[in-house]
Amino acid sequence: MMIDVKTLCLGVLSRGDASGYEIRKEFEEGPLSHFSDAGFGSIYPALRRLTEDGHIVMLPHSGDGRPDKKLYRITPAGRHALYQALTRAPAPDKLRSDLMFILTFGHLLPPRHLDRIISDRISDYRRLIATMEAQENQVARTPGESFVEGMGLAIYRAVASYLEDHRHELVAAALMENQVAE
Amino acid sequence: MMIDVKTLCLGVLSRGDASGYEIRKEFEEGPLSHFSDAGFGSIYPALRRLTEDGHIVMLPHSGDGRPDKKLYRITPAGRHALYQALTRAPAPDKLRSDLMFILTFGHLLPPRHLDRIISDRISDYRRLIATMEAQENQVARTPGESFVEGMGLAIYRAVASYLEDHRHELVAAALMENQVAE
DNA sequence: GTCGTTATATATCGAAACGCTATATATCTT
DNA sequence: AAGATATATAGCGTTTCGATATATAACGAC
Numbered sequence: 001m002m003i004d005v006k007t008l009c010l011g012v013l014s015r016g017d018a019s020g021y022e023i024r025k026e027f028e029e030g031p032l033s034h035f036s037d038a039g040f041g042s043i044y045p046a047l048r049r050l051t052e053d054g055h056i057v058m059l060p061h062s063g064d065g066r067p068d069k070k071l072y073r074i075t076p077a078g079r080h081a082l083y084q085a086l087t088r089a090p091a092p093d094k095l096r097s098d099l100m101f102i103l104t105f106g107h108l109l110p111p112r113h114l115d116r117i118i119s120d121r122i123s124d125y126r127r128l129i130a131t132m133e134a135q136e137n138q139v140a141r142t143p144g145e146s147f148v149e150g151m152g153l154a155i156y157r158a159v160a161s162y163l164e165d166h167r168h169e170l171v172a173a174a175l176m177e178n179q180v181a182e
Numbered sequence: 183m184m185i186d187v188k189t190l191c192l193g194v195l196s197r198g199d200a201s202g203y204e205i206r207k208e209f210e211e212g213p214l215s216h217f218s219d220a221g222f223g224s225i226y227p228a229l230r231r232l233t234e235d236g237h238i239v240m241l242p243h244s245g246d247g248r249p250d251k252k253l254y255r256i257t258p259a260g261r262h263a264l265y266q267a268l269t270r271a272p273a274p275d276k277l278r279s280d281l282m283f284i285l286t287f288g289h290l291l292p293p294r295h296l297d298r299i300i301s302d303r304i305s306d307y308r309r310l311i312a313t314m315e316a317q318e319n320q321v322a323r324t325p326g327e328s329f330v331e332g333m334g335l336a337i338y339r340a341v342a343s344y345l346e347d348h349r350h351e352l353v354a355a356a357l358m359e360n361q362v363a364e
Numbered sequence: 365g366t367c368g369t370t371a372t373a374t375a376t377c378g379a380a381a382c383g384c385t386a387t388a389t390a391t392c393t394t
Numbered sequence: 395a396a397g398a399t400a401t402a403t404a405g406c407g408t409t410t411c412g413a414t415a416t417a418t419a420a421c422g423a424c
Contacts, residue, residue, distance in 0.1 A: 001383075003280045005410075011283060021373050031286060035279040042410045044375060066418065068373055086287050087295050090280035090303070097217035098185045098272035100330045101193060104213060105268050107325040113269055121272070138223035143289040148282045151344050158340035162333050173325035183412075187381075203402050224381045226404060248389065250402055 002091045005038045005046040006055075013056060013074040013164040020044055020070065031145040034152035035093075042160045047072060055081050105171040114174050125160040129153065185274045187220045187228040188237075192264040195238060195256040202226050202252065213327045216334035217275075229254060237263050291357040296356050300349045307342040311335065 012018055020043050024041045027038050038046075050056045055078030059071040074082070099121055106114050132153055141149065194200055194208045202225050209220050220228075232238045234351050237260030241253040256264070281303055314335055323331065 003283055008283065011287070014287075019373070020375090025372095032283070035277050035282040037276060037278070039411060039413090040375075041377085041412070045409080058238060066373060068418070070374075074320055082233050086284050090284055090299055092306075093277060093279040093281060095217050095275060096184060096219070097275040099275060100217040100333060101185055101190065101214070102268050102272055103333070104193070104324075104326045105196075107316060109268055117272055124274075124276060142286075143352060144286045147288060147348060147352045148285050150348060151282060151285070151341065154340045154344040155251050155337060158336045159333065164337040166329060166332060170325060170329045201402070202404090203400095207401095219381060221384090222404075223383070223406085227380080243404095248402060250389070252403075 001050055002094070003085055005042045006053075007082060007085045008036050008038055009043065009046050010055060010074060010085075012080050013072060014079060014082055017059060017071050017073045019072070020047055023047075031141070031149065034148065050078065053077075053081075060169075064155065087113060103170065106170045107173060107177050111171055111174040111178060115167075115171050118163055118170075122160055122163050122167075125156050125163075129160065130154050184276070185267055187224045188232050188235075189264065189267045190214065190220060191225065191228050191232060192256060192260050192267075195254060195328060196264055199241060199253050199255045201254070202229055205229075213323070213331060216330065219283050232260065235259075235263075274333055285352065288352045289359050291356055293353055293356040293360060297349070299343055300352075301326060304342055304345050304349075307338050307345075311338050311342065314338075 008027070009023055012023045012030075012032065018026070020040070023043055024038070024040060026032055027036055030101060051072075054064065054075060056072045056074055056105075061067070061069075061075055062071070099117065102109070129150065132149065136149075193207055194205045194212075194214065200208070202222070204239055205225055206220070206222060208214055209218055229238065233240060233254075236257060238254045238256055243249070243251075244253070244349070281299065282300065284291070285296075314331065318331075
């Protein structure tokens with residue numbers, strides 16, 4: 001059974017107080033962004049449930065900045081719940097990939113479309129890899145964060161390289177299928 | 183916006199008639215298993231919606247075997263809907279990984295637990311890679327299927343190799359953290 | 365200073381999916 | 395024959411998704 005959004009939020013809050021919006025930002029840009037995702041529609045209900053569970057508390061308003069901003073802090077009970085989750089056996093990873101689904105039928109598609117989506121995805125990954133490499137020694141990271149950042153990089157490199165090395169095979173199959181159809 | 187379970191089912195049915203259970207089996211064992219997943223709780227409602235949409239039809243009972251078995255067939259309208267989805271730009275891939283979440287905090291965990299979950303995951307991947315490699319020339323595949331199978335293999339190899347090459351770094355950090363705590 | 369744009373911030377909603385359970389039939393093994 | 399496993403459909407409460415709504419603060423251009 002996979003780690004749920006409540007636990008993901010506890011993970012973010014274990015590193016410091018945060019608002020719902022800031023937690024969402026962590027999922028988009030922080031160390032968690034490579035392997036987690038959660039939208040507002042799940043974060044806010046999760047924060048409410050965590051508050052009811054006593055795993056987090058909402059801090060009193062600081063009086064400066066945004067009057068509507070709610071800051072949350074993890075409690076000792078929340079740290080314990082997080083630790084329980086971290087010392088359990090991990091569920092298998094789950095990947096959802098439109099690209100791979102589309103490429104399964106790639107030989108049946110217009111070669112131009114096929115070539116475009118592969119090119120675009122290679123560009124996306126190469127850009128992301130360059131950004132991560134540029135940040136590699138600029139950002140303070142824990143050993144764990146460095147480890148998974150490296151792991152994410154290894155995955156992105158493998159995918160980009162595979163697409164670069166093998167794209168011509170699939171595009172050729174699409175061209176041949178195209179000729180057979182004519 | 184990601185490809186939904188309806189479209190995934192159309193993809194399976196585009197290769198031949200199938201029951202709900204058989205579609206689920208494709209997500210578990212077939213070419214789709216590396217990058218898609220859908221449980222019965224989403225497949226059956228999706229099949230019902232696809233039937234209402236006119237994208238699939240339920241075949242008359244064959245009279246032999248299971249009396250409760252419902253076989254579905256894709257319609258021309260269903261093929262068109264699938265084609266529309268396949269010629270759209272793919273959404274970014276989404277990975278959910280308990281392992282990477284746990285490893286983010288790995289240096290804070292008991293080194294024995296850490297070592298165990300990494301070892302287990304390496305074994306899982308090495309076993310999966312061996313199975314895929316053994317099947318590589320035994321199973322009839324379309325060019326698209328071969329392409330994404332190779333892509334899946336490249337990812338699994340990258341992850342297994344990274345874990346093998348770098349595990350000692352994280353375990354050492356956990357041991358040091360352990361000593362500091364004592 | 366004003367106005368428009370962008371960022372920050374919380375919350376909600378309908379639809380879809382998740383994870384599990386229930387029930388039933390067929391097939392296989394002992 | 396009995397028990398275990400595989401095949402088969404379906405449902406259910408909970409969670410998540412993806413989008414939208416509303417509001418305030420900050421920023422940039424003029």
